[in-house]
Amino acid sequence: MTDLDFIFSRRSIRCFTEEKVSENQIKLLLEAAMAAPTAMNTKPWHFVVIDDHDKLAELRKTLPFGKMDAPLAISICGDMQPIKRAVLERFWVQDCSAATENLLLAANALGLGAVWCGVHPIKTLENGVSSVLNLPKLVFPLNVIFVGHPAEEKPARTQFDQAKISHNLFDIGWEPVLDQD
Numbered sequence: 071m072t073d074l075d076f077i078f079s080r081r082s083i084r085c086f087t088e089e090k091v092s093e094n095q096i097k098l099l100l101e102a103a104m105a106a107p108t109a110m111n112t113k114p115w116h117f118v119v120i121d122d123h124d125k126l127a128e129l130r131k132t133l134p135f136g137k138m139d140a141p142l143a144i145s146i147c148g149d150m151q152p153i154k155r156a157v158l159e160r161f162w163v164q165d166c167s168a169a170t171e172n173l174l175l176a177a178n179a180l181g182l183g184a185v186w187c188g189v190h191p192i193k194t195l196e197n198g199v200s201s202v203l204n205l206p207k208l209v210f211p212l213n214v215i216f217v218g219h220p221a222e223e224k225p226a227r228t229q230f231d232q233a234k235i236s237h238n239l240f241d242i243g244w245e246p247v248l249d250q251d
């Protein structure tokens with residue numbers, strides 16, 4: 071157990087109990103998401119909170135790999151409606167991805183489970199989710215995050231792989247010299 075366990079214990083949870091996610095918890099998830107860094111602090115995001123039974127069913131129908139029976143979903147979207155659109159467009163995917171990871175980590179910290187279901191850049195999925203959620207033309211769904219109380223457990227882990235790291239130059243391997251204590 072380390073201070074970073076809240077990161078290592080975040081796993082994709084795809085099975086949920088019927089218990090609802092409270093309004094307080096939803097607010098905390100959104101606060102965590104909106105604490106993320108964004109390019110030039112543009113915050114080019116919009117969050118659609120979905121707890122309507124029929125809407126959740128429609129989303130599941132639209133997403134081939136998003137059939138999770140969760141009491142809540144949050145779609146994190148890039149909102150290109152504001153005037154400085156050229157600036158927003160440049161980094162909205164990274165900005166909204168940072169918000170998404172914050173939201174996933176917050177869900178884990180609150181004892182909830184969550185899974186990121188990818189939407190953008192698959193056009194058929196974008197069109198499907200936009201239609202279900204009635205998104206305006208310049209609002210693009212990055213993903214749908216299903217959230218609920220977990221009905222499955224997964225072990226904490228990193229997927230650390232030294233072969234994925236270089237030292238100064240790409241073809242020189244990195245080896246940590248660990249502190250002795």
Ligand SMILES: Cc1cc2nc3c(=O)[nH]c(=O)nc-3n(C[C@H](O)[C@H](O)[C@H](O)COP(=O)(O)O)c2cc1C
Nearest residue numbers: 080081082083084134135136185186187188189224
């Ligand atoms: C961009 C992105 C799209 C994803 N899309 C899906 C998806 O459509 N359905 C799903 O079940 N999981 C999806 N995942 C979750 C990954 O499958 C999962 O993060 C990966 O297998 C690692 O497992 P972990 O989250 O438990 O660490 C997605 C993750 C990312 C980052």
